[in-house]
Amino acid sequence: MALGPRLDLRQSQSLVMTPQLQQAIRLLALSNLEIETFIAEELERNPLLESGGQEVRDRVEAPVRDEYEEVPEPDSIDHLGAGDGAGALDIDVSNENLHQDSAADAMGGTDGGLGLTGTSLGGSVDAPDFDSFASDEASLHDHLLSQAGAALSGADLMIAAAIIEQIDETGYLTVSLLDIADRLGVPKAEVERVLAAVQTFDPAGVAARSLSECLALQAKDADRYDPAMARLIDNLNYLAKGNLSALKRICGVDDEDLTDMIRELRAYDPKPGCRFEGGSRVEAVVPDVLVSRRGAGWSVELNGATLPRLLVNRTYYAELSGGAQDKKSKAWLSECLASANWLMKALDQRARTITRVATEIVKQQENFFLRGVAHLRPLTLRTIAEAVGMHESTISRVTSNKYLSCERGLFELKYFFTSGIQSADGGDAVSAEAVKSHIKTLIAGEGGKILSDDQLVDLLKARGFDIARRTVAKYREALGIGSSVQRRRQRALEGER
Template sequence: MALGPRLDLRQSQSLVMTPQLQQAIRLLALSNLEIEGFIAEEVERNPLLESASDDGANEPAEPSGERVERAEPERVDELVAHGDAERDAPLDVDYQGEDFQDSAADRMSNHPADPAVGGDRSGLDGGLGLEGMGGGGEAPDLDALAGSDLSLHEHLLGQAGARLSGTDLLIAQQIIEQIDETGYISTPMLAIAQRLGAPLGEVERVLAIVQGFDPPGVAARSLSECLAIQAREADRYDPAMARLIANLDYLAKGNLPALRRICGVDEEDMGDMIRELRAYDPKPGCKFGQPSSIDAIIPDVFVARRGAGWAIELNQATLPRLLVNRAYYVELAGGAHSKQSKAWLSECLASANWLVKALDQRARTIVKVASEIVKQQDAFFRDGVAYLKPLTLRTVADAIGMHESTVSRVTSNKYLACDRGLFELKYFFTSGIQSSDGGEAVSAEAVKSAIKALIAAEGAKVLSDDQLVEMLRARGFDIARRTVAKYREALGIGSSVQRRRQKAIGSHAA
């Protein structure tokens, strides 16, 4: 065989993802609000694209654009799988109707959000059972907080300017700058003293002055100091209260006998002291305006009853209409003489046409996936979380003829609003727990709901995890004790020992 260079031709196939295909895949994972921002950037970049929200100055005399949201309504002809034959009905999918959109939005406002989004948090603040302090058990006024323009730092600096001057004012300003949004200061006073070149005693003296500012408890270096400041403000900082505040770890553990011995009080006095302690605010700075605003979750999909089935539609309020201005393209093309100008115009037109089609396909894909989720979880939408079925991405993907990764992207960062509340689409995909009688498996969320209901109804007799296992098995849930403990902790519910101590503390405070 001769040795030397040789030229060979080989034919092969390979999958190449074009930039447009990559962008189309990224569009699937964006929420409606993120899509709105993306469209605004494309309209700014591409002169042939127009948003229907524009003032119309650049619109052609005759309509020549394509609207992204004007997709033909789809209808899913399969019957809804349900045990009751009377409930089997076609799933009606319609995501264009403006009247339906308004009525659906109104209905959503009349139903509280489900724990799937916000969730019940029944844990302890700092492990001390102080979550209700400062508000008398009432929820904070979030609207007042959001509408407050005065920050904690501004409030404190105003008081410092009115009370202090000279070096004291300079030290107070440095201290206030180190206070976080909850009202605490973690920077050591020695570090502030070294930074200012001031004696440590002077800095600590000014700190004591700042700790007397409104709100009570501000500029504290620990929870104990924060509560002690408020107790002094209320003229309740006697030796017994001082010892109670100095031993908060005993209160967190529910060791009331040891606390009574340390404080030298009886059960009645201990109950009064605990009630007084719960009236204080462990985070005094949170009542003031925060630097970052609270963003409300906007649903991407609406689901509502329509006859015997369900109507699914996109939230058109967050999807701006997109137009391709072909008349402007003709006008520009007539004045283009160079090859570069004509090539650039052709690229803009192709990009605009592709974006309109990509957004239309995205809308159809979201509705298709949401429709299949509603079909699979029909019992949940009718009867509640106890009827949520185990569901995987692969099940939905196989049912609608798409790849599993596509379904995963579609369900990311998107929310569904229905009569039962607001849910992330990922919420409907849950693992299964085998039924103890060999029947159909149930979802993990249904088991969590059952655990939460059992504990909420336990009363004075606290249920152990073993007792919960027996009661769940009586309901048909074949579940292990460690699984019950894992779900209980995921719900933010303490163990039977912790709940028993909390009830003991509550009985003393009552």
Template sequence: MSLAPRLDVRQSQSLVMTPQLQQAIKLLALSNLEIEAFIADEVEKNPLLDAQGIREVATPERAEREGPAGADELVLGTAPAEDRGLDLDYATESHQQDSIADGGAGPDGGLSLNGGAAGGGLGGEDGPDWNALPDDAPNLAEHLTAQATLALSGVRLTIAVHIIDQLDDAGYLTVPVRDIAERLGVTVEAAESVLAVVQGFDPTGVGARDLAECLAIQAREVDRYDPCMARLIANLDLLARGDLARLKRLCGVDDEDMADMIRELRSYDPKPGCRYGGEPSQAVVPDLFVTRTKAGWGIELNSATLPRVLVNRRYYQELRHGPQDKGSKAWLADCLASANWLMKALDQRQRTIIRVATEIVKQQEAFFLHGVAHLKPLTLARVAEAIGMHESTVSRVTSNKYLSCARGLFELKYFFTSGIAAADGGDAVSAEAVKSAIRTLIAGEGARILSDDTLVDLLQAKGFDIARRTVAKYRESMGIGSSVQRRRARTLGG
């Protein structure tokens, strides 16, 4: 065996994830609104990308009038043959469609499960105007600061502004008054005096240090803070446990007065600051529209949130024929390659989303026809196998995306649920269908509160083979209390 050094040449194959491939994979997991932000960023970096306006259909007269072919003509395929080299030709890949509505599958421009024309989506002129949303209202801090400016001045205004800054989203003071006084170099009495003023601001109950103080402020506002109500508010722990007998003894009232006091407390707002909120609420915008037509199910991307990206052919020609050095030519080539890649990646993303959504609608057609009770168990692997894709790809496609249909707005992940065996040995049923059945039974339980054991018997009578612990788990996941808690809540509610 020789120990001398030598040179060897070996040939091997390996799968390399290029930065562009990694970015294309990430695009699948982005929602339409996130894609819009991504495209805006790319347009800023790449001068050859054009995402403004809606393209017009090219005509020979327009081509003659406007000179060299632009990006619209290239995408529509009406540019001269010598000018079509800009668009990528990945064998069978085509970038002639900005959205599924441009595909010409039918007069309404959708995609149907049976291959026929599907109804148009709701993203056109008749669709919802997502821009017609009300302006953000002032938040809690701004609302209180405006009142403090009118009611206070000087040092007291400074203390009030500092107190307002220490309130949480619910309107509660999160730090001790002594700490505020030490921080500002004032007496505790001065800080307490200003806090009393803040607690008189709208909304009533703001500035409280705990729930009892919040309720007491609201009771004083409506002149209901008598000794009985004060003792009731001081013993909220007993009220939470449902110990009404002890509460009646402490407050010195009978059943009728206690029920009236509890009703009064229930009318107060335990989180007064939440009506103004902290962060502005964001409306959920659907990424897909599903409509039923005579020809089948129409599935369409929400084109209102998908800007149209085209390569600016005219600008590219101007730059290419202008004076350039070697570095400028390389930069222009990189911009062109990046623009072409982006168009291909976005086109592939749209096709992939439509394929996954089409299979989901096909698998869950009973849900779209009859409701959640007919939702079937479905896994990512089953959809991936049906459309010939990897399970991880389906997982990315269904992340952060919402589907709008006649039954409401649903996240794509909603349609993937585990299965519960049927009592008669038939097909398994979805966990969401079982939750819906539990919710319906509890909503209609009337005077007789249903225990988990009773729910199991009723569900088995409906054909669900389910254990008691599973019923309890589903009930808790929906935020529904136990039979004891529901009975206590009904007693407290009169």
């Protein structure tokens, strides 16, 4: 075989991730109020951008009917307007091996938009999002997301972000793993595996689902989770009652060992997330999407009150470019114009994407808007994604940190995605939120006859809900309603007053 230099032509797959594309992904997840702050920063940085001085009032009406009415695209996008969803921003992060030709093709297509529909990006796309909202003092979520970005990747990173999103300010996981699995469309076993990884993050005890689990995680972190400590944590009710003799017998230890174990247990933090409270920002909830009844359908529009008008001052650009300038100044001016034009397109595509997704949510949950929470149907991110032709990760970003206002109240977009409960008569499944509504109604009308969880199961089955007793107890506790014993005791106390 001859040895010598030669030229070979090879084809390979690669990912082009420009700063503009990273910014487009971040913009999609921002709420309207966060977009307002972002625009204010851009106005300070770019002299060619200026505020129009009035709020955007472009209405997009999307009747929920079989005949879907398309709204024509506006002739100009020199303002923040909500369109019909054409050219909506869709980011697919499920496939790490799909090729993207170039950043120029992605950002400057002939359609005048971002041209990202159907484009597949690598799983590492999510990484820049984790630090995008970091304040001077990081919140609990920021702290956990930064650890997730360093320890996980791909699908595991997506699942970890969904888990972290459901962790409350005290550090506890507030929803069931089955709900998370249903929303993401992944097996529950995968969520359990990623949860185990999240539970190793700092602070120790985070992402626990109960006090016992929180203390057990901290004991494991301190390398003190031996069989005796495990039994002590599993029997905290005896400790609360002061029944130390029973604890010694259960744990198999003497007085000295039990005292040491209790001392160590009391040194653990039952609310590990509270130390990060100072880093969280308290803001008034302002709706991002407004929904109202319009004839036989619905009007879905972005809240213009939180979207200032943004313009590109082309006259100012012409004046500056016409004067004598050096090469460096001209390059800077051209960069400012390109950045301003791209931002206008990105904001317009964001508005179109949000409106399109919100319209489909209204269409899927029309019975809720017409008749109330008892008629909320099971819904997953995958269902919406397939209906609008986008990827699930795009739907997840669109519905994060955004609220919808309608005549029934103010709801987070995530509220409309719930798991299903099979109907007792074999009919369509019903939403878990609808079942909670029925439980709340039954308990509110129990009067002097307190209903046990077993009785609630029977009453719910009579209404067509095939649900287990433990599920009834879980939903009741989630509603903040005590057990039948607690309610009976409370009723007796009220009668004595």
